[in-house]
Amino acid sequence: MSTIVVGYVPNALGEAAVAEAVEEARRRDAELVVINTTRADRLVNPAYADSEDVSKLEGILSAAGVPYSIRHSISEATAAEEVVDTAAELAADLIVIGLRHRTPVGKLIMGSTAQTILLSAPCNVLAVKLS
Amino acid sequence: MDNFFLLMEGFATAMQPMYLLFALGGVLVGTAVGVLPGIGPAMTVALLMPITYSLEPTAAIIVFAGIYYGGMYGGSTTSILLNTPGESSSIVTALEGNKMAKAGRGAAALATAAVGSFVAGTIATVLLSFLAPFVAAFAVQIGPVEYVALMVVAFLTVGALLGSSVLRGLASLGLGLFIALVGFDALTAQQRYTFGSPFLADGIDVVLVAVALFAVGEALYVASRLRHGPIKVIPVTGGWTSWLRKDDLRRSWKPWLRGTFIGFPVGTIPAGGADVATFLSYASERKLAKGENKKQFGKGAIEGVAGPEAANNAAAAGVLVPLLTLGIPTTATAAMMLVAFQRYQIPVGPQLFESNSALVWALIASLYVGNLMLLVLNLPLVGIWVKILQIPRPYLYAGILVFAVLGAFSVNFTPIDVIILLVVGILGFFMRRFGYPIAPMVVGLILGPIFESQLRRSLAISQGDPVALIQSPVAATIYVVLIVIFALSLLLKRRQRQFEAMVAANADAADVVRGSEAGTAGAGADASTTAPSVTAPGSPTSSAPSSPATSAAPSSPTSPGSDRKDTGR
Amino acid sequence: MSTSVQNSPGSGTAAAPGKPIGELVFALLIVSIGVVGFVAGAGIQTPPSASDIGPRAFPFAVSALLVAVGAGLVFQVLRGHRGSADEGEDVDLEAKTDWLTVGKLAGFVLLHAFLIVPLGWPVAAAILFFGAAWSLGARPWWRNLVTAIVLALVLQFVFGGLLGVSLPPGFLEGLGIFGG
Numbered sequence: 059m060s061t062i063v064v065g066y067v068p069n070a071l072g073e074a075a076v077a078e079a080v081e082e083a084r085r086r087d088a089e090l091v092v093i094n095t096t097r098a099d100r101l102v103n104p105a106y107a108d109s110e111d112v113s114k115l116e117g118i119l120s121a122a123g124v125p126y127s128i129r130h131s132i133s134e135a136t137a138a139e140e141v142v143d144t145a146a147e148l149a150a151d152l153i154v155i156g157l158r159h160r161t162p163v164g165k166l167i168m169g170s171t172a173q174t175i176l177l178s179a180p181c182n183v184l185a186v187k188l189s
Numbered sequence: 190m191d192n193f194f195l196l197m198e199g200f201a202t203a204m205q206p207m208y209l210l211f212a213l214g215g216v217l218v219g220t221a222v223g224v225l226p227g228i229g230p231a232m233t234v235a236l237l238m239p240i241t242y243s244l245e246p247t248a249a250i251i252v253f254a255g256i257y258y259g260g261m262y263g264g265s266t267t268s269i270l271l272n273t274p275g276e277s278s279s280i281v282t283a284l285e286g287n288k289m290a291k292a293g294r295g296a297a298a299l300a301t302a303a304v305g306s307f308v309a310g311t312i313a314t315v316l317l318s319f320l321a322p323f324v325a326a327f328a329v330q331i332g333p334v335e336y337v338a339l340m341v342v343a344f345l346t347v348g349a350l351l352g353s354s355v356l357r358g359l360a361s362l363g364l365g366l367f368i369a370l371v372g373f374d375a376l377t378a379q380q381r382y383t384f385g386s387p388f389l390a391d392g393i394d395v396v397l398v399a400v401a402l403f404a405v406g407e408a409l410y411v412a413s414r415l416r417h418g419p420i421k422v423i424p425v426t427g428g429w430t431s432w433l434r435k436d437d438l439r440r441s442w443k444p445w446l447r448g449t450f451i452g453f454p455v456g457t458i459p460a461g462g463a464d465v466a467t468f469l470s471y472a473s474e475r476k477l478a479k480g481e482n483k484k485q486f487g488k489g490a491i492e493g494v495a496g497p498e499a500a501n502n503a504a505a506a507g508v509l510v511p512l513l514t515l516g517i518p519t520t521a522t523a524a525m526m527l528v529a530f531q532r533y534q535i536p537v538g539p540q541l542f543e544s545n546s547a548l549v550w551a552l553i554a555s556l557y558v559g560n561l562m563l564l565v566l567n568l569p570l571v572g573i574w575v576k577i578l579q580i581p582r583p584y585l586y587a588g589i590l591v592f593a594v595l596g597a598f599s600v601n602f603t604p605i606d607v608i609i610l611l612v613v614g615i616l617g618f619f620m621r622r623f624g625y626p627i628a629p630m631v632v633g634l635i636l637g638p639i640f641e642s643q644l645r646r647s648l649a650i651s652q653g654d655p656v657a658l659i660q661s662p663v664a665a666t667i668y669v670v671l672i673v674i675f676a677l678s679l680l681l682k683r684r685q686r687q688f689e690a691m692v693a694a695n696a697d698a699a700d701v702v703r704g705s706e707a708g709t710a711g712a713g714a715d716a717s718t719t720a721p722s723v724t725a726p727g728s729p730t731s732s733a734p735s736s737p738a739t740s741a742a743p744s745s746p747t748s749p750g751s752d753r754k755d756t757g758r
Numbered sequence: 759m760s761t762s763v764q765n766s767p768g769s770g771t772a773a774a775p776g777k778p779i780g781e782l783v784f785a786l787l788i789v790s791i792g793v794v795g796f797v798a799g800a801g802i803q804t805p806p807s808a809s810d811i812g813p814r815a816f817p818f819a820v821s822a823l824l825v826a827v828g829a830g831l832v833f834q835v836l837r838g839h840r841g842s843a844d845e846g847e848d849v850d851l852e853a854k855t856d857w858l859t860v861g862k863l864a865g866f867v868l869l870h871a872f873l874i875v876p877l878g879w880p881v882a883a884a885i886l887f888f889g890a891a892w893s894l895g896a897r898p899w900w901r902n903l904v905t906a907i908v909l910a911l912v913l914q915f916v917f918g919g920l921l922g923v924s925l926p927p928g929f930l931e932g933l934g935i936f937g938g
Binding site for chain 2: 780781784785788791792795798799802803804805811812813815816817820821823824827828830831834840841842843844846847848849850851853855856857859860863864866867868870871872874875879883886887888890891892893894895896902905906909910913917921922923924925
Binding site for chain 3: 097099101134136
């Protein structure tokens with residue numbers, strides 16, 4: 059059975075990515091691995107899902123009826139490394155991420171998780187845009 | 190009304206576009222550091238002391254006053270939205286405010302805190318404007334004997350009350366007094382404790398020690414026990430549609446006023462600063478609430494936010510009374526503002542109102558202006574304040590270190606000061622580790638030289654007879670008042686601790702119940718349901734192992750018993 | 759379905775911070791500062807002309823305070839009364855003391871002191887920030903570097919250039935906006 063790795067953040071974009079990933083999983087008959095991690099290096103990290111978000115996510119995934127697992131943890135690695143490493147570890151067929159518009163200055167200051175994943179992914183990457 | 194015209198002149202100064210800009214900068218920086226963990230107004234004023242080299246006094250003092258007031262506002266934002274009070278004086282706010290935020294009433298809690306702070310800050314500034322000149326007029330008449338008595342009061346209350354242990358507070362005070370002795374004796378020009386070193390002959394600069402204790406000590410201490418816990422995501426608050434409804438306003442205005450009149454007097458006496466005032470206000474609101482409202486306490490009663498927030502801002506203004514009229518700082522931030530005056534060779538003490546009346550009144554006028562700015566800015570900018578909480582901790586503390594070395598180097602422009610900074614910073618690290626409060630040391634460092642010269646002057650007058658120190662009727666009265674304040678404050682502290690232990694016990698019990706109801710087995714990560722588990726130091730921590738929420742560390746407010754930012758950083 | 763949630767709740771009460779040895783040493787240090795105060799205080803010269811109590815009395819009083827309070831603390835610690843370590847939002851009292859990070863930070867501050875003069879303030883400050891951020895675990899390194907350089911330049915510009923604090927500009931010497 060093939061595997062699809064999804065980078066999830068608790069917002070509309072993250073949900074769009076998951077929805078798209080569910081479609082792909084059905085099409086490819088694959089298992090979904092949803093990843094949400096934090097480095098826990100700051101007081102507030104809105105990209106990290108709390109338990110409410112996780113149960114909401116579980117609701118969506120079980121309703122979709124695809125096999126899935128959720129990796130929700132604190133990790134030393136950055137979110138991009140975590141997604142890429144997991145994809146490599148599971149020999150995933152596809153990575154699904156959300157892609158949002160970034161200003162050049164924003165990218166300079168904060169870097170871009172999406173860009174890092176795109177450049178170092180071991181497989182194809184599906185970048186989902188929020189319509 | 191002579192003073193009224195002076196105040197109007199102060200407004201004329203403070204309303205100049207340049208000074209408005211400085212005030213704006215000050216309140217923005219102040220709110221930011223109030224929101225940020227690990228950095229508070231005292232540390233910020235210490236770190237920004239280099240601006241006194243080129244800014245003129247009025248501008249710098251306006252900036253520092255803005256930071257002082259802004260810090261009070263900033264603390265409430267994190268208390269309400271995150272249950273992590275940024276300031277010691279906002280701990281009580283977290284009790285009810287965070288519950289309100291969870292119930293979707295976050296906007297109302299923020300609004301009542303902001304408006305309450307504004308109302309209290311403004312009333313308290315009015316009180317300050319009218320009271321301070323009278324106190325100053327009285328103060329210029331007192332002699333060195335009475336002044337010695339006042340400083341003994343300040344030393345003992347600051348030493349014994351800012352912190353959880355009396356002996357540790359006094360030890361910290363003693364260390365400050367000792368460091369202040371290093372260098373030339375001002376009266377006889379004899380070298381003291383210089384050990385023959387030319388670097389010590391000029392004494393150790395107050396700013397250097399303050400920056401080292403507040404900033405370097407804090408950075409090292411945080412690094413030693415850096416939190417890697419789970420992160421609590423901000424509860425989303427409803428839009429501005431739900432902010433202060435008629436009902437909220439009806440329930441808030443009395444607590445605002447009561448908080449003001451509790452906070453201001455508590456601020457003026459050296460009884461431990463704003464946190465005592467917030468606690469008193471909370472306790473009285475809880476007692477005064479009736480019927481349905483009373484039942485809401487512990488579940489998000491708006492009175493429990495309105496009162497304490499008003500009290501802490503009123504206390505902040507109250508603290509300025511002894512600072513401006515007597516030259517006696519009772520909190521760490523006030524101590525740093527005194528240092529700023531000293532940087533400009535402005536003698537702080539009873540004569541300040543006469544010798545620098547334009548500056549003092551411009552400062553007071555800027556407090557009115559700053560308060561208004563904070564009210565206008567704080568609510569719309571909540572999103573930004575929450576954003577700065579996303580600064581990664583390594584950057585925050587690395588940045589604090591860079592500012593610290595900047596401040597240290599610019600004292601004398603010699604790298605040796607950076608090394609002294611490090612040494613004193615390591616001392617500050619161990620003080621934090623072993624529970625020694627920082628503020629008494631800074632106060633001792635600043636007041637020590639003034640105290641010694643007054644003491645020697647009084648003894649010279651009495652030809653060395655120490656009995657003279659208590660013979661003056663005024664001084665004797667001050668000592669009696671000292672004993673009363675002391676006893677009262679210790680009593681209050683004890684009450685506060687009992688109260689906190691009680692709140693902690695209740696919160697724990699509630700968590701255990703909720704934990705079993707929710708039954709989120711395995712997940713355990715429901716940091717968002719964490720009740721404020723306030724544990725007083727020394728009280729048996731009753732966090733039952735079965736309650737995951739209480740130990741989800743980052744969301745539980747820090748202990749109010751420990752002197753937090755205003756006093757410690 | 760495997761939900762690998764690792765944020766396990768740290769249960770139990772707060773661990774006692776450190777060993778009492780450290781606290782005892784600190785209390786003894788306070789006593790010894792007081793003792794040094796007495797010994798060195800005896801060496802303070804009193805001009806014969808002084809009409810008041812002279813420059814010695816107050817140092818002796820402070821030394822006495824330190825000795826008395828320090829002794830009281832030694833006694834307290836020996837009887838088992840421990841100080842409660844300072845708390846904070848970013849402080850985990852249950853965490854083991856990370857001496858390595860503390861040492862790294864102190865080392866970078868010391869290094870900074872030696873670099874200011876040869877390299878100029880901006881370079882020394884950038885190295886301090888970069889080193890401190892690295893010690894505290896910030897990643898990735900290039901973002902640390904960019905942040906360090908930008909911060910150092912901004913501070914040099916604001917304090918050296920705008921506010922006229924004479925920070926040695928190092929290689930920026932000659933660029934007026936960075937002061938000097």
